Amino acid sequence: MSDRPVHLVSGDGEPRGVSGDLLRDVMSQFASGITVLTTGGEQVAGMTANAFSSVSLDPPLVLCCVVRTARLHDTIPLAGHFGVSILGAEQEGVARYFANKKRPSGAAQFDEVDWFAGRHTGAPLLAGSLAWLECELAGAFDGGDHSIYLGRVLDAGWSSGPALLFFGSGFHRSFPSARSA
Numbered sequence: 001m002s003d004r005p006v007h008l009v010s011g012d013g014e015p016r017g018v019s020g021d022l023l024r025d026v027m028s029q030f031a032s033g034i035t036v037l038t039t040g041g042e043q044v045a046g047m048t049a050n051a052f053s054s055v056s057l058d059p060p061l062v063l064c065c066v067v068r069t070a071r072l073h074d075t076i077p078l079a080g081h082f083g084v085s086i087l088g089a090e091q092e093g094v095a096r097y098f099a100n101k102k103r104p105s106g107a108a109q110f111d112e113v114d115w116f117a118g119r120h121t122g123a124p125l126l127a128g129s130l131a132w133l134e135c136e137l138a139g140a141f142d143g144g145d146h147s148i149y150l151g152r153v154l155d156a157g158w159s160s161g162p163a164l165l166f167f168g169s170g171f172h173r174s175f176p177s178a179r180s181a
Contacts, residue, residue, distance in 0.1 A: 034164045034171070036085045036098045036129075037064055037072060040122030043079035044107045047072040048099040050166045051146070052084060060153035062135060065146040071105060076149050080137050083123030084151075088130040089162035089173035120154040131158035 018026075038046040051065035064084065066073045076082050087095055094113060103109050114127035118134040125132040135151025142148075163174040 032166050034087045034091075034095045034166055035064070036087065036094065036126055037066065037076075038083040038085070038124045039072065039075045039079040039081065040083065040117060040124060041079055043075040044110070044124070045072045045075040045105070046098050046109055046124060048095045052086075055150065060156075061138065061150055062133060062153060063148055063150050065143055065148050067146050069145075073147060076137060076147075077140055079121075079123075081121040081123060081154075082135050082137065082149065082151055083118050083121060083125050084133040084135065085126035085129040086131040086133075086158075087126070087164040088128060088159075089164050091126070091128060091164055092171045094126060094128075095164060095171065118155065129159075130161060130163055132156065 032050040033052070035049050035052045036046055037049050037052075038044075047066070047070055049064055049066065053063055055061040055063050062084065064082065066076065097103060097112060098109075104111070110124050115124040116127060117123070118125050118132075120134045121136070123134060125134070133151075133156040134154045136154055137149060138152040139150040140147055141150070165172045165174055
């Protein structure tokens with residue numbers, strides 16, 4: 001048996017689900033990568049997100065979840081595409097910047113960061129990112145207080161290095177690992 005403290009939470013037995021606060025606490029124990037989601041063209045916007053996942057290799061699909069109150073929420077369906085920059089360990093400042101609701105809106109929010117336009121969508125992709133993807137919107141689904149956007153990957157690229165992670169309600173850096181060819 002482990003010496004680690006275990007936080008046990010028991011419900012009242014009713015199948016109503018758990019509170020949002022409990023779910024947030026539980027999910028803080030799941031380490032995830034950090035991304036910045038973007039749209040280009042007339043709908044330029046960006047935001048930090050860690051609700052991102054690969055869905056399928058054939059066809060190549062990913063998903064991201066965006067809270068309905070986020071600036072980016074309505075721009076993804078309007079633009080019909082989104083970009084994903086997977087942040088490297090040295091990009092915590094970038095993650096915090098795109099999470100800050102006080103940053104400028106529209107194209108001006110990208111004045112503070114180095115980026116390049118995706119060749120298929122024009123979505124801003126962040127320079128120095130560990131990896132990036134350009135996606136065409138393939139579907140949108142209700143996810144409670146979020147929308148789940150499914151994207152067909154049009155283009156992608158990666159570099160090497162440690163990743164920026166979110167765990168225990170804070171940012172952390174992964175340890176670099178050898179990558180097989």
